[in-house]
Amino acid sequence: MNYIVSFCLLCVMSACSPDNGNTGARPPGDGGETPDPTPTEKVLKDAAFPVGAAIEPRYLDNEAYVNLLKREMNSISPENAMKMDAISRGRKQYDFSGADKIVDFALDNDMRVHGHALLWYYITPQWIKDFQGDKDDWIEIMEEYITDVVTHFKGKVTSWDVVNEAVDDDGNIRSNDIWYQNIGEEYIALAFEAAHKADPDAILFYNDYGMVWSKTRRDKICEMVVNLKKEGVPVHGIGLQMHINTDTPKENMTTSLAAAAACGVYVHVSELDVATNPSNSPTATYTRERAEKQKASYKAMFEAFGTIAQDKRYGITFWGVADNHSWLSLRPDWPLPFDRNLKKKEAYYGITETFGE
Numbered sequence: 575m576n577y578i579v580s581f582c583l584l585c586v587m588s589a590c591s592p593d594n595g596n597t598g599a600r601p602p603g604d605g606g607e608t609p610d611p612t613p614t615e616k617v618l619k620d621a622a623f624p625v626g627a628a629i630e631p632r633y634l635d636n637e638a639y640v641n642l643l644k645r646e647m648n649s650i651s652p653e654n655a656m657k658m659d660a661i662s663r664g665r666k667q668y669d670f671s672g673a674d675k676i677v678d679f680a681l682d683n684d685m686r687v688h689g690h691a692l693l694w695y696y697i698t699p700q701w702i703k704d705f706q707g708d709k710d711d712w713i714e715i716m717e718e719y720i721t722d723v724v725t726h727f728k729g730k731v732t733s734w735d736v737v738n739e740a741v742d743d744d745g746n747i748r749s750n751d752i753w754y755q756n757i758g759e760e761y762i763a764l765a766f767e768a769a770h771k772a773d774p775d776a777i778l779f780y781n782d783y784g785m786v787w788s789k790t791r792r793d794k795i796c797e798m799v800v801n802l803k804k805e806g807v808p809v810h811g812i813g814l815q816m817h818i819n820t821d822t823p824k825e826n827m828t829t830s831l832a833a834a835a836a837c838g839v840y841v842h843v844s845e846l847d848v849a850t851n852p853s854n855s856p857t858a859t860y861t862r863e864r865a866e867k868q869k870a871s872y873k874a875m876f877e878a879f880g881t882i883a884q885d886k887r888y889g890i891t892f893w894g895v896a897d898n899h900s901w902l903s904l905r906p907d908w909p910l911p912f913d914r915n916l917k918k919k920e921a922y923y924g925i926t927e928t929f930g931e
C-alpha cells in the first residue's frame with residue numbers, strides 16, 4: 575500500500591482543509607499552553623527509555639514549542655530536514671542548514687539525535703533520477719552520498735535510518751526503488767557498510783512500516799535483517815514506524831515488537847502516531863470517544879514496548895508533537911499527544927500512566 579498516494583487521493587476527494595489544520599471541533603479543554611508540570615507530575619521523558627519527536631527546523635522559532643520539547647523529550651528526529659530531497663542539491667552539493675539547526679538545538683539541550691533517512695525510494699532528487707551509469711557508477715554515487723552526509727554529522731547524530739521502506743507489501747524488495755533498480759538487493763548491505771565506515775560509532779537501523787499489521791512484512795523484514803547480520807553487515811536495529819490508529823489491537827503491537835527484538839537488534843518505535851479517524855471520514859470531529867480511544871491506544875503501545883527486554887528498547891519517537899503538524903492533518907484527524915495549542919490531550923496521560931510511581 576502506498577499510503578502517501580492513497581492519503582493524498584483522499585485529500586483531493588474530501589477537499590481537505592487548506593489550512594493544514596484539523597477541520598473538526600478542537601479537542602475538549604482546548605486553549606492556551608500547557609502549564610509547567612508540578613514537581614511530582616510525570617513528563618514523557620520520565621519513561622524507562624528515550625522518548626522523542628520528529629520536528630521541522632521552523633518549529634524551533636516558537637518559544638512554547640521549544641519549551642515543550644525541553645520539558646518532554648530527550649530524543650529528536652528530523653521529520654524531513656535530513657532527507658535526500660532536503661539535503662542534496664546535486665552531486666557533492668549539499669544544503670545542511672535545516673538539519674544543522676535541528677542537530678544544534680538537540681545537542682544544546684542534551685537530546686539524542688536520530689537521523690532520518692539516508693536512503694528512501696520515495697524522495698529521490700531529480701539529479702539522481704537523471705543519472706546515467708553502470709552498476710559500479712550507481713554504487714559510487716550512493717556510497718559517496720552516504721559517506722558525505724554521515725561524515726558531516728559524525729559525533730552528533732547517534733543513530734540513522736540507513737534504509738527506509740525497502741520492502742513492499744508482498745514481502746519483496748521494492749521494485750520501484752531506484753537503488754534496487756540500478757544496483758540490485760545488495761544496495762542495502764552496501765548502504766549500511768558505507769554508513770558504518772563513515773561513522774563506526776553510529777547505531778544503524780533498517781526502518782519500515784506495516785510490521786504491526788502484516789505478517790508478510792514482519793517476516794520479510796526480520797528475515798532480511800537476520801541474514802544481513804549473519805553476513806556481517808552492521809545492522810544494529812529495526813525501526814517500526816507504527817503509524818497506527820485507534821482500531822489497532824494491542825496484540826499486534828506486542829507481536830511486532832517481539833518479532834523485531836527476536837532479531838537480536840535494537841527496537842525503535844520510530845514514527846508513532848495514533849490516527850483517531852481510521853475510517854478516513856471527511857466529516858469526522860474530535861469527540862470525547864475519540865479522545866478516550868486514543869488514550870487507550872497510546873497506553874497500549876507504551877505498555878507493549880515495555881514488554882521487550884530493556885537492552886533492546888531504543889525508544890519511542892512520535893511523528894510530530896502537535897496535531898496540526900502531523901502529516902495526517904490534511905484530513906480530519908488528531909493523531910498526536912498534544913493539540914494544536916500544544917496542550918496535553920487525554921493521550922498524553924494514557925502514556926504517563928504507564929510510568930508507574
Ligand code: G3I
Nearest residue numbers: 578653654657690691696697738783815817845893900901
Ligand atoms: O519544504 C517544501 C516547501 O519548500 C514547499 O513549498 C512545499 C510545497 O511543495 O513542500 C515542502 O516539502 C514537503 C515536506 O514534507 C516538508 O513539509 C514535501 O512536499 C512533502 O512531500 C513532505 O512530506 C513528508 C513526507 O514524509 C515525504 O517526505 C511529511 O511531512 C512527512 O511526515 C513524511 O514522513 C514519512 C517518513 O519520512 C517515512 N515514513 C512515512 C512518513 C509519513 O509519510
